[in-house]
Amino acid sequence: MPTYYEDYEVGDTEEFGERTVTKEEIIEFAEKYDPQPFHTDEEAAKETMFGGLAASGWHTAAICMRMYVDHMIDEASQGARGVDELRWIKPLRPGDTLTAEVEVVDKYPDENNPHIGYVDTKLTAYNQDDEAVISWIGLGIIDRKSTAE
Amino acid sequence: MPTYYEDYEVGDTEEFGERTVTKEEIIEFAEKYDPQPFHTDEEAAKETMFGGLAASGWHTAAICMRMYVDHMIDEASQGARGVDELRWIKPLRPGDTLTAEVEVVDKYPDENNPHIGYVDTKLTAYNQDDEAVISWIGLGIIDRKSTAE
Numbered sequence: 001m002p003t004y005y006e007d008y009e010v011g012d013t014e015e016f017g018e019r020t021v022t023k024e025e026i027i028e029f030a031e032k033y034d035p036q037p038f039h040t041d042e043e044a045a046k047e048t049m050f051g052g053l054a055a056s057g058w059h060t061a062a063i064c065m066r067m068y069v070d071h072m073i074d075e076a077s078q079g080a081r082g083v084d085e086l087r088w089i090k091p092l093r094p095g096d097t098l099t100a101e102v103e104v105v106d107k108y109p110d111e112n113n114p115h116i117g118y119v120d121t122k123l124t125a126y127n128q129d130d131e132a133v134i135s136w137i138g139l140g141i142i143d144r145k146s147t148a149e
Numbered sequence: 150m151p152t153y154y155e156d157y158e159v160g161d162t163e164e165f166g167e168r169t170v171t172k173e174e175i176i177e178f179a180e181k182y183d184p185q186p187f188h189t190d191e192e193a194a195k196e197t198m199f200g201g202l203a204a205s206g207w208h209t210a211a212i213c214m215r216m217y218v219d220h221m222i223d224e225a226s227q228g229a230r231g232v233d234e235l236r237w238i239k240p241l242r243p244g245d246t247l248t249a250e251v252e253v254v255d256k257y258p259d260e261n262n263p264h265i266g267y268v269d270t271k272l273t274a275y276n277q278d279d280e281a282v283i284s285w286i287g288l289g290i291i292d293r294k295s296t297a298e
Binding site: 029032033034035036038048049050056057058059061062063065066069073075077078079080081082083084085086087088141 | 178181182183184185186187197198199205206207208210211212214215218222226227228229230231232233234235236237290
């Protein structure tokens with residue numbers, strides 16, 4: 001059964017994952033979307049502030065989105081309006097394994113459309129050493145049970 | 150010559166692009182990172198709030214990042230701490246052509262590290278009908294000329 005707007009409670013948390021990232025996919029994504037030396041070139045990356053190859057922050061977000069979709073998203077989800085406070089806290093390195101934690105931080109009905117409500121969730125992803133790598137607050141749009149049924 | 154922290158002025162704007170997105174790449178990205186029906190399945194997408202296939206918001210961001218890297222990023226750039234107020238304003242559709250506008254909205258030195266400063270830029274990307282599709286405020290880290298020379 002889908003998780004409707006009414007089913008979410010502020011303070012609810014979920015943990016899920018996990019996903020190991022390879023050097024090859026870090027470079028492949030970066031060559032396509034974010035070709036900066038610290039994302040594409042293992043040698044050149046050593047001379048930068050990153051001190052070695054690190055995934056594009058957008059790649060890190062995309063990997064977490066995939067874990068989020070696989071675990072939390074169902075047909076009651078209607079996308080998102082955006083994201084607040086996206087933070088790249090630590091570099092994601094080749095061989096790192098991510099797990100994610102999601103907390104419902106707010107919910108509110110749409111004033112005009114009785115079919116949907118808004119659910120804000122804070123996602124934080126950790127590496128294998130339990131260090132936070134990325135976090136953001138997603139502004140999700142969710143179907144309301146009362147009108148879906 | 151690189152654009153250093155000192156070279157940025159609040160209020161500076163740049164326009165650049167353009168990039169046309171195909172149905173094939175929308176589906177390819179979404180199957181990997183955001184497999185929701187409105188991003189992966191042209192027929193199923195018609196029955197959703199999107200009313201048709203639309204790019205993952207993370208894909209839209211990644212495409213804009215590529216335009217940003219190609220136009221604005223040089224060796225004085227040391228990545229970013231994150232992004233505020235990421236908004237998916239309109240769906241990005243197959244065949245749409247994006248152009249981007251970037252405005253410097255704030256800058257401030259690092260209190261502890263004399264080698265870097267922070268430059269906040271608001272990126273807005275528009276489709277071929279001049280409708281805003283996505284916007285965000287990027288929190289960039291930029292080398293300082295005074296210590297780089």
